[in-house]
Amino acid sequence: xxxxxxxxxxxxxxxxxxxxxxxxxxxxxxxxxxxxxxxxxxxxxxxxxxxxxxxxxxxxxxxxxxxxxxxxxxxxxxxxxxxxxxxxxxxxxxxxxxxxxxxxxxxxxxxxxxxxxxxxxxxx
Numbered sequence: 055x056x057x058x059x060x061x062x063x064x065x066x067x068x069x070x071x072x073x074x075x076x077x078x079x080x081x082x083x084x085x086x087x088x089x090x091x092x093x094x095x096x097x098x099x100x101x102x103x104x105x106x107x108x109x110x111x112x113x114x115x116x117x118x119x120x121x122x123x124x125x126x127x128x129x130x131x132x133x134x135x136x137x138x139x140x141x142x143x144x145x146x147x148x149x150x151x152x153x154x155x156x157x158x159x160x161x162x163x164x165x166x167x168x169x170x171x172x173x174x175x176x177x178x
Contacts, residue, residue, distance in 0.1 A: 079142065081157050084123060091123040094157060098144045106143040108132040130164060137164050 079096040094107065101117040107124070110132060114120035133140070138159055145152040 079155060079157050081140065081159060083126075083160050083163065086123050086125070090126045092126060092129050092159070092163070093121060093123050094140065094142070095119070095121040096142060096144065096155075096157075098146070098153075100146055102147045104145045104147075106145070108141050109143075126163070129159075133159075133164055135164065136166070 079094075081092055081094050084091050084093045096105070097119055098105070099118065105112055105114050105120060105122070107122075112122055112124070114122045129140070139156040140159060141154065142157050143152050143154045
């Protein structure tokens with residue numbers, strides 16, 4: 055008898071590999087030149103659509119599948135302290151429609167460093 059968990063796992067793999075099932079957006083830290091950058095990727099209906107990050111227009115690379123690498127310092131300047139997400143808006147040309155989404159930032163990316171005076175570890 056096949057275990058139900060294996061069936062569910064196999065279906066999840068097939069769904070993830072299916073065309074068109076890719077996540078509509080993605081953020082991750084990358085190394086870019088002298089420092090770290092946040093790579094933001096997304097999709098739009100038209101290559102002419104304007105992309106805004108936290109209300110600021112940005113020039114992205116690519117067609118309908120776009121991407122941009124922004125320095126971490128820029129993301130800090132454009133975001134609230136300890137923000138956990140970016141607001142991304144894509145405005146289609148010749149249309150009043152715009153898609154708004156919230157893209158999650160990598161965990162702790164904009165958090166301030168915490169200096170510990172001591173750390174106590176106890177064995178159980």
